[in-house]
Amino acid sequence: MSSIAVRPLLWNRHALLTCEEMRQAETLSCARGTHGFYDLMRVAGAAVARAVVERFDPCRVLVLCGTGNNGGDGYVAATILRQAGWPVHVSALGAATTDEARKAAEAWGEAPLPWLPELLDEADLVVDALFGTGLTRPLEGAAAGMVKAVGASGLPVVAADMPSGMNGDTGAVMGCAIKARATVTFFRKKRGHVLMPAKAYCGEVVVADTGLFPDVLDQVKPLIAENNIAITLPFYPKLELDAHKYKRGHVLGLGGAVLTGASRLAARAVQRMGAGLVSLAVPHAAWSVYAGALESVMVQPWQSVQEAQEKVENPKVTTLFVGPGLGLGPQSRELVLAALATKKPCVLDADGLMVFEGESRLLIDSLHENCVITPHEGEFGRLFGALSGEKAGKVAQTAFIAGQTGCVVLHKGADTVISSPDGVTLVNTNAPPVLATAGAGDVLAGMIAGAMAGGMPPFLAAGFAAHLHGRAGQVAGRGLIAEDLIALLPSLLKAL
Numbered sequence: 001m002s003s004i005a006v007r008p009l010l011w012n013r014h015a016l017l018t019c020e021e022m023r024q025a026e027t028l029s030c031a032r033g034t035h036g037f038y039d040l041m042r043v044a045g046a047a048v049a050r051a052v053v054e055r056f057d058p059c060r061v062l063v064l065c066g067t068g069n070n071g072g073d074g075y076v077a078a079t080i081l082r083q084a085g086w087p088v089h090v091s092a093l094g095a096a097t098t099d100e101a102r103k104a105a106e107a108w109g110e111a112p113l114p115w116l117p118e119l120l121d122e123a124d125l126v127v128d129a130l131f132g133t134g135l136t137r138p139l140e141g142a143a144a145g146m147v148k149a150v151g152a153s154g155l156p157v158v159a160a161d162m163p164s165g166m167n168g169d170t171g172a173v174m175g176c177a178i179k180a181r182a183t184v185t186f187f188r189k190k191r192g193h194v195l196m197p198a199k200a201y202c203g204e205v206v207v208a209d210t211g212l213f214p215d216v217l218d219q220v221k222p223l224i225a226e227n228n229i230a231i232t233l234p235f236y237p238k239l240e241l242d243a244h245k246y247k248r249g250h251v252l253g254l255g256g257a258v259l260t261g262a263s264r265l266a267a268r269a270v271q272r273m274g275a276g277l278v279s280l281a282v283p284h285a286a287w288s289v290y291a292g293a294l295e296s297v298m299v300q301p302w303q304s305v306q307e308a309q310e311k312v313e314n315p316k317v318t319t320l321f322v323g324p325g326l327g328l329g330p331q332s333r334e335l336v337l338a339a340l341a342t343k344k345p346c347v348l349d350a351d352g353l354m355v356f357e358g359e360s361r362l363l364i365d366s367l368h369e370n371c372v373i374t375p376h377e378g379e380f381g382r383l384f385g386a387l388s389g390e391k392a393g394k395v396a397q398t399a400f401i402a403g404q405t406g407c408v409v410l411h412k413g414a415d416t417v418i419s420s421p422d423g424v425t426l427v428n429t430n431a432p433p434v435l436a437t438a439g440a441g442d443v444l445a446g447m448i449a450g451a452m453a454g455g456m457p458p459f460l461a462a463g464f465a466a467h468l469h470g471r472a473g474q475v476a477g478r479g480l481i482a483e484d485l486i487a488l489l490p491s492l493l494k495a496l
Contacts, residue, residue, distance in 0.1 A: 006231055006460075012217040014225040016191045016427060019133045019168045021220050025187060028216040038100045040210050041069060044186050045076020045104065047208030048127060048160050049084075051184045052077070056156070058086050059124035064146065065092040065105075065112065066130040066164075072101030073160040074129025075108045091119055093130065093143055115142055117149035125156055128178050132161035133168030133190050138175030147176050159183040162192055163201045170393030171195030171415070179203070186210045188217075194226060194429045195394055196415045224395060227418065227426040232464035233496060237274065237454030248276030249453025252317040253446075254308065254326055254335050254352075255282035260289050262325030262350065265439050265482050266446030267297050270321065272489035273450025273465070281311040305331060309338040319345045321449040323352025324442040337366055345370040345452045349445035350379075357382055364405050369421065371407035372448050372458045376441065380411050399423045408458045410448070412441060416466055420459040428463070430470035432477075439482025444469045447489075468492055 017025065030036055052061070063078040065071035071092065082088045092112035096102040105112075113119060120126070128150070130143065139147055147165050150157060157180040162168050165177025171192045183202040185193060192198040193205050225231065237248075251270045255263035263280060270278045279298040282290050287301040302308040312320060312335075322339045326332050333355040339346055348367075353375055356363035360383050367373065375383060380397075387404065388397035398411040402419035411417045416428040447469060451461035472488040473480060 008218060010231055011225050012214065012222065014228045014231060015188050015217055015222040016194060016224045016226055017188050017220075017222055018191060021222055022133065022187065022190065024220050025212055025216045028219060029212040032213065035211055037069075038103055040186075040212070041072045041100045041104060042076055043210045044160070044208065045073045046080055047186065047206070047210070048073055048077040048129070048158065048184045049080035051182055051206050052081060052125070052127065052158050053084065055158070055182060056125055060122060061086055061088045061125045061127060062119055062123035063088060063090045063127040064130050064150075065090055066132075067092070067094045067097045067101070068132075068134065069098055069101055070129050070132030070134070070160055071096060072098065072104040073132075074127055075101070075104035077127055077129065077160070079104075079108050089113055089119065089123070091115055093146075115146065117146055120149055120153045120155060123155060125158070126150055128157050128159040128164050128180060130164035132164075133192065135165065135167060135174050139165050140175065144176055147178050150178050151176075156181040159202070161185050162190065162198070166192050166198040166201055167393075168192040170395070171198035172393065173197055173201075177201055182206060184208055187212045189226065191224060191395060191427070194415055194427045196413065199415055199429075223423050224425045224427065227428040227463050227467050229464070229467050229496065231426070232460045232467065235456050235460045236451065236464055236496075237456060243276075245276030246316065248274060249318045249455075250277040250279070250316050251275045251319045251321065251449050251453045252279045252281060252312060252314070253321045253324070253449075254312070254339065255280045255286070255290060256325040256327040256332070256351070257283040257286045258327060259325035260286060262439065262442040264290065264293060265442040265486065266321055266324045266449070267294065268486045269443045269446030269489070270450040270453065271296065272486050273447050273453075274493075275319070275450045275453040279311075279317070281308050305334045305338070308335055312339045312342055312344075317344065319449055319453045321347040321349070321445055323349035324445055326351040326355075328355050340366045340368065340371070343368055343370060345458065347372050347374065347445050347449040347452070349374045349441065353379055353383060360384060360387065367405040367407045369406055370458060371405075372410060372452070372462050373405070373407060374410045374412060374441065374445055374448070376412040395419075395425055395427070399425055408462050410462045410466065412444075418459065418462045418466060424459070426463045426466075428466040428470060430467060430474065432470065432473045434476065434478060434480040435469070435473040437480060437482060440469075440473075440485065443482050443485045
């Protein structure tokens with residue numbers, strides 16, 4: 001799958017499939033002859049019905065069915081709910097067009113109601129079985145009208161596979177879309193379940209086992225997985241009995257003259273993640289500010305770029321972080337280029353990236369395989385938007401830039417995407433909104449550098465740190481400030 005040494009079984013357990021990869025998995029499983037496509041539909045529809053029963057009291061249900069197999073799932077769910085005594089009506093966009101969906105419609109046993117938004121007035125709950133993951137063009141006409149009416153009704157929705165109107169591969173809204181209370185998908189999550197904005201439309205995502213054989217993914221070879229701690233934790237450095245501070249890694253950060261808090265936050269995070277020694281090289285005029293606040297960080301003043309360059313080239317320094325609070329300008333750009341020229345493991349964040357705005361090619365040409373860059377969405381667009389704009393969706397754009405730069409790209413957001421140069425990608429899904437606070441990104445940069453200091457590969461260090469960062473945000477909750485994330489790291493690491 002990749003040069004990154006992750007066990008395929010573990011990767012495949014958390015894989016995020018494209019719509020095409022899901023079709024391959026179904027085809028490969030059915031080819032073994034133990035079940036057919038209609039069997040899969042019956043299990044899928046039963047899972048949708050079960051999700052309804054587990055979350056709602058008996059009430060009036062309107063099942064909206066499309067013409068394909070997603071609609072077939074809806075007919076199955078409707079039949080099971082009716083058998084359980086629920087008052088159920090089915091409205092269909094058109095006649096079923098696949099053999100499996102026709103069988104499911106026949107099993108329902110009565111003609112669907114006309115496709116009228118007024119039916120929502122007589123319902124308490126909607127089951128959305130219109131389009132699922134296969135939608136590739138914007139909704140229009142009667143389908144779009146019903147989708148908008150569902151939204152206006154305020155009724156709770158349980159969606160089969162994917163809320164209608166969402167692109168299952170990119171997470172994009174295709175014109176308009178249904179917002180679900182819960183979404184029941186099958187076998188594995190799809191990319192759209194974890195990528196914005198679809199993530200916000202899916203509600204609770206339930207993954208139902210439909211009987212597909214997990215080992216078919218050895219043939220499908222998915223390149224993308226949900227960022228789970230089980231994937232990265234085995235690579236987090238263990239402490240040996242003969243450990244000393246230099247063996248645990250010496251990390252050097254470059255601080256700026258004005259925004260001194262950012263690099264201090266990053267340095268503290270590096271320490272908490274396990275680096276044996278952390279230094280900050282800072283402008284001489286700001287030395288006292290840093291030195292007075294950082295007891296266990298070695299603060300090293302410099303008066304010229306050449307002097308700062310000598311510090312990053314120090315052979316005892318194993319890892320670098322550059323950017324938090326660095327400031328913008330030609331001198332900062334020289335410092336970044338000096339750091340990258342060492343080819344040492346390096347995390348490049350914030351100002352360390354934006355000093356190259358308008359000169360993205362210089363940045364791309366200077367990066368190397370030991371780097372992790374951590375742009376948020378605005379920075380990514382300003383630096384790389386012109387290069388990646390033709391790629392559809394955040395995953396494709398991030399993977400493309402990782403390939404262009406030859407380094408790991410951690411593209412921050414509510415759906416942080418982490419891509420290696422060979423296209424292998426993790427999507428981090430546990431970050432709560434409370435992380436949208438000043439300094440949280442600086443802490444993340446330091447966490448990644450701290451993990452890399454002990455020898456963790458850049459891609460896995462980025463995934464490990466992103467997951468731990470999200471977990472810290474969850475524990476802290478409302479009222480979180482960036483310093484809280486650092487304080488939580490020892491207990492979270494101990495729990496792992």
